[in-house]
Amino acid sequence: MVGLLDYFRSAAGAPKGSASVAKERLQILVAHDRAARGRPSYLPKLEQEILAVIRKYVEVDTDAVSVTYEQEESHEILELNIVLPESSARS
Amino acid sequence: MARIIVITSGKGGVGKTTTAAAMAMGLAQRGNRTAVIDFDVGLRNLDLIMGCERRVVYDFANVINGEANLNQALIRDKRCEHLYILPASQTRDKEALTQDGVGRVLEELNKSYDYVICDSPAGIEHGALMAMYYADDAIVVTNPEVSSVRDSDRMLGILASKSRRALESQEPIREYLLLTRYAPDRVARGEMLGVEDVQEILALNLLSVIPDSQSVLNASNAGNPVILDHESDAGQAYADMVARYLGEERPMRFLDAERKGLFSRLFRG
Numbered sequence: 001m002v003g004l005l006d007y008f009r010s011a012a013g014a015p016k017g018s019a020s021v022a023k024e025r026l027q028i029l030v031a032h033d034r035a036a037r038g039r040p041s042y043l044p045k046l047e048q049e050i051l052a053v054i055r056k057y058v059e060v061d062t063d064a065v066s067v068t069y070e071q072e073e074s075h076e077i078l079e080l081n082i083v084l085p086e087s088s089a090r091s
Numbered sequence: 092m093a094r095i096i097v098i099t100s101g102k103g104g105v106g107k108t109t110t111a112a113a114m115a116m117g118l119a120q121r122g123n124r125t126a127v128i129d130f131d132v133g134l135r136n137l138d139l140i141m142g143c144e145r146r147v148v149y150d151f152a153n154v155i156n157g158e159a160n161l162n163q164a165l166i167r168d169k170r171c172e173h174l175y176i177l178p179a180s181q182t183r184d185k186e187a188l189t190q191d192g193v194g195r196v197l198e199e200l201n202k203s204y205d206y207v208i209c210d211s212p213a214g215i216e217h218g219a220l221m222a223m224y225y226a227d228d229a230i231v232v233t234n235p236e237v238s239s240v241r242d243s244d245r246m247l248g249i250l251a252s253k254s255r256r257a258l259e260s261q262e263p264i265r266e267y268l269l270l271t272r273y274a275p276d277r278v279a280r281g282e283m284l285g286v287e288d289v290q291e292i293l294a295l296n297l298l299s300v301i302p303d304s305q306s307v308l309n310a311s312n313a314g315n316p317v318i319l320d321h322e323s324d325a326g327q328a329y330a331d332m333v334a335r336y337l338g339e340e341r342p343m344r345f346l347d348a349e350r351k352g353l354f355s356r357l358f359r360g
Contacts, residue, residue, distance in 0.1 A: 017281025022237050023288045030244050030292055037248045 039069045050080065058084055093126075093204040095197060097226035097264075099250075101242030103213030105234045106271040109307060110329075111210035112140045113318040114230065117333030119174035123205040126165065128196075129179035130222035131212035132187050138178045141168065142314025152180030155192030161199050170319070175204075188221045197225050215249055224255050228265045230298060230336075234272045235284040240292055243268075247293070268295035269332060272303045276348035286346060299332035301325050302345040 047067045054060055060083070070077045098111040108129075115127035128151060129137035138144040143166045149159035154177070161177075168174035177196075180187050200207050211222035223229060229250050233243040250264050251257055257264075270289060277283040286300055301307075306323030310316060318333070320326035324345050331341050 019278070019281045019284050019288065022284055023292070026237055026240055026284075026292050029241060033241070033244060034248070037252075 038071050043067055043069060050082075054082060060085060093197075093201045093207045094228065095207045095209065095226050096228045096230060097209040097211055097223045098230050098232060099211040099219065099223055099246055100213065100232040100239070101215060101219075101246040102234075102239045105232050105239050106269075106301065106307070107213070107232050108137050108140050108210055109311065109317060110230065110232050110269060110271070110301075110332075111137060111208050112316040113329040114333060114336075115174055115176075115206075115208045116168075116171060116316040117318050117330060118206045118208075118337075119168070119171045121333070121337070122173060124173050124203065125206045125208065126175045126177060126200050126204050127208040127210060128177040129210050130188065130218050131179050131210065132185055132218050133179075133181060133183055134212065135179040135181050137210050138166075138176065139314060140311050141176050141316065143168070143176055143178075144314070147178045150178045150180040151196070152182055152184075152187040154196055155187070155189065161196060170315075185217055188218065190221065190224060193221050194225060215245070220249070220253060223250055223264075224253070226250075226254060226264050227256075228267065228336075230267045230269050231293075231295065232269050232271055233289060233293070235270060235274075235278070235286075235289055236272075237284075240284070240289055244293060247295075266295050267298045267336070268293055269298050269301065271301040273300045273345070274303045275346055279348045286343075297343070298335050299328050300343060300346060301328045301332075 047065055050067070051060070051062065051065045054065065064083045066081045068077075068079045068081070070079070096114065098107050098114065100107050108131075111127055115125050119125040127137065127141070129135055130151075131137075132152070135147075135150070138147055146166050149164035151164070153159040154161050154164045165175040165177055168176065197207060209222045209226065212218040231243045231246060233239050247266060250266060254264055256262065268290070270286060273286070274283055278285045286297070290297060302324045304323060304325040306320050306325045307317050310320055310326075317323065317326050318329040321330075328345055331344065334341050
């Protein structure tokens with residue numbers, strides 16, 4: 001019964017084959033590539049150095065610092081997000 | 092004033108040289124003085140596709156280094172009097188093309204040609220950067236396949252940031268998409284990205300869709316640009332490319348799979 005349903009579903013033109021997967025993957029990848037393109041080249045180093053400074057004072061994970069960069073029409077936003085461990089706030 | 096057109100892609104083997112040969116021949120046959128330059132240093136192939144490989148005496152690097160003058164190096168096409176070919180150097184020195192040197196050659200061509208076609212090597216290294224640096228227009232050759240589409244998008248980023256027009260804040264390069272190796276029957280079965288899919292991702296002005304065709308291989312086997320094969324689907328699709336580039340309106344062709352008769356549909360399996 002399920003097999004019969006599937007048959008009609010695919011006959012009705014629902015996407016099948018690998019092309020739809022290719023398109024989905026490309027859309028995500030290209031969006032990601034493009035976002036990275038406008039970014040200043042110093043960002044990865046900036047992120048590393050900020051992490052190194054914070055680690056002098058607080059024990060944080062390597063992924064505790066995230067730097068995001070966004071371009072709007074008239075300005076750029078550089079956003080720093082630092083996650084401190086719960087215990088550090090009290091001491 | 093010559094218009095400089097780069098044929099580029101990022102990925103190799105997608106049909107850049109075939110396209111450069113077709114574009115150059117198509118423009119020249121319409122009476123435009125056209126030069127086509129092979130930028131693939133060390134892997135010279137345009138001469139083969141154009142069928143003039145035995146007439147190469149001097150090359151692009153010889154001209155840049157002052158070992159020959161431009162007119163000695165340019166090979167006049169035997170089929171079309173307006174078409175000239177400048178072959179790549181077979182040296183292994185990848186830096187044979189300097190930005191100044193390329194600029195000087197293009198400046199000289201600019202005086203007496205209407206179009207200069209730059210056939211880019213694959214990749215995003217020095218040769219590819221030299222090919223696109225001075226371009227006014229870019230034809231991005233893309234296959235309906237994930238790695239080719241991604242590389243094309245990357246090349247668009249490079250055109251928008253590393254070309255002379257970008258660096259000197261001039262009007263940006265006009266970018267066109269050319270979809271090659273298109274197999275309508277596979278698109279219909281959902282096995283290959285369709286024109287609309289690629290358009291949705293790259294969002295470029297579509298020049299033409301070249302069907303995957305035996306005629307392309309026949310043409311390169313014989314050293315005749317496929318655009319000269321007026322009977323073939325690929326030849327006609329390339330003729331459309333040239334016409335649309337020049338501003339003519341032509342409906343897209345070769346997008347649909349051949350209609351199968353009732354008989355073959357019944358017995359398809």
